[in-house]
Amino acid sequence: MNMDANKDITAKINPKILSLTISAIVLAIAVAAFSWANIRKIAPPQRTEPTVSATDDSEAGNNLTGVPDNRTETQAVPQIIPQTAPKTEPQTVKSDVGAGAGTEAQAPSKSEEGAVSGAALKFALPLSTDIGADYSQGEMAYNSTLGDWRLHNGIDFNGLPGDSVKAVYEGVITAVYDNPLWGTVVEIDHGSGISAKYCGLEKDSVKPVNSSVGKGSEIGVLGVVPAESDRMPHLHFEITVNSVLADPLEVLGRN
Numbered sequence: 001m002n003m004d005a006n007k008d009i010t011a012k013i014n015p016k017i018l019s020l021t022i023s024a025i026v027l028a029i030a031v032a033a034f035s036w037a038n039i040r041k042i043a044p045p046q047r048t049e050p051t052v053s054a055t056d057d058s059e060a061g062n063n064l065t066g067v068p069d070n071r072t073e074t075q076a077v078p079q080i081i082p083q084t085a086p087k088t089e090p091q092t093v094k095s096d097v098g099a100g101a102g103t104e105a106q107a108p109s110k111s112e113e114g115a116v117s118g119a120a121l122k123f124a125l126p127l128s129t130d131i132g133a134d135y136s137q138g139e140m141a142y143n144s145t146l147g148d149w150r151l152h153n154g155i156d157f158n159g160l161p162g163d164s165v166k167a168v169y170e171g172v173i174t175a176v177y178d179n180p181l182w183g184t185v186v187e188i189d190h191g192s193g194i195s196a197k198y199c200g201l202e203k204d205s206v207k208p209v210n211s212s213v214g215k216g217s218e219i220g221v222l223g224v225v226p227a228e229s230d231r232m233p234h235l236h237f238e239i240t241v242n243s244v245l246a247d248p249l250e251v252l253g254r255n
Contacts, residue, residue, distance in 0.1 A: 121190075123168045123252045124216040125157070126198060132156035132234045135247045145230045154197070154238035155248040156225075161233050163222040165198055167213040168252060176209055181227035182236055186219055194251065195243075199236035200225035 133141075133156040140149040171190035179185050182199035186206050189195050202223035213219055225236050239248045 121169060121192060121194075122215075124166060125252070125254075126166055126168050126237055127157035127159045127163060127222070127235045130158040132158040132231055133228075135249065137247065143227065145226075145228050153245050154199070154236050156228065156231070156234040156236055158232055158234045159222045161222055161224075162202070164218045165201055165220050165222055165235055166216050167219050168196060169194070169215045171213055173207055173209055173211045173213065173219070176206055178203065181225075183223055183225050184220075188213060188219070193242040195240050196248075197236075197238040199238070200234065 133152055135155055136152040138151065141152040142149050143152075167188060167190075169190040171188045173186060174189050174195070175185070175187040177185055179199070182197075184199075184201045184203040184206060186198045186201060187195060188198070198219060200223055201220040205223075206220035207213070222233055222235060225231075225234065228234070228236065237248055239246050239251050241251065
């Protein structure tokens with residue numbers, strides 16, 4: 001009974017419909033396969049990056065790849081900053097020119113350009129403390145006796161005829177001579193590059209050449225300075241340091 005019923009149902013199915021159904025199933029399978037293939041091409045599988053493990057300080061700079069490294073190591077060169085020695089300025093001891101005659105004064109240490117070299121020396125004054133004319137510092141000064149303008153390369157220490165003229169420091173007399181402008185002149189080498197001219201002495205009172213003198217010792221007595229005779233009697237005193245004229249009061253430490 002059932003078998004006959006199935007045969008009747010099969011006989012009733014239209015062969016054309018069956019063919020279309022089979023074709024649709026095959027087409028669906030083909031479309032599904034094509035879509036899967038395209039999905040694999042569009043989205044390739046993701047690669048996983050290898051993780052690099054941290055190394056401690058002992059492995060830093062080591063070649064862990066096995067590939068030879070031909071680079072040479074360079075070391076930082078420390079920067080050297082040259083240092084210059086600090087300059088020391090000499091100290092000038094200022095004192096009152098009005099101090100008593102023969103009072104000692106300390107002279108500053110200076111460079112070779114018209115200044116004291118070596119250790120500071122202590123000097124005595126050659127005459128009184130009364131200054132009649134100053135060192136002109138390279139500027140022209142009017143000379144009333146000669147009636148012209150000229151350099152005044154020394155200091156004039158006022159005094160009276162016959163006053164004792166003293167050596168400002170120990171030394172040796174290197175020259176004694178008469179000059180038409182400066183009268184009788186005594187030149188003394190006081191050492192350390194310092195030489196002094198004592199001008200306007202009494203001719204018969206001076207010590208001879210090559211005589212050694214001590215600081216404060218008498219080298220003669222006051223006479224006349226012909227080029228400055230209209231002034232009161234005085235000693236014209238000049239100093240050179242390393243053969244360069246210098247301010248006598250500055251060298252004597254009385255500036």
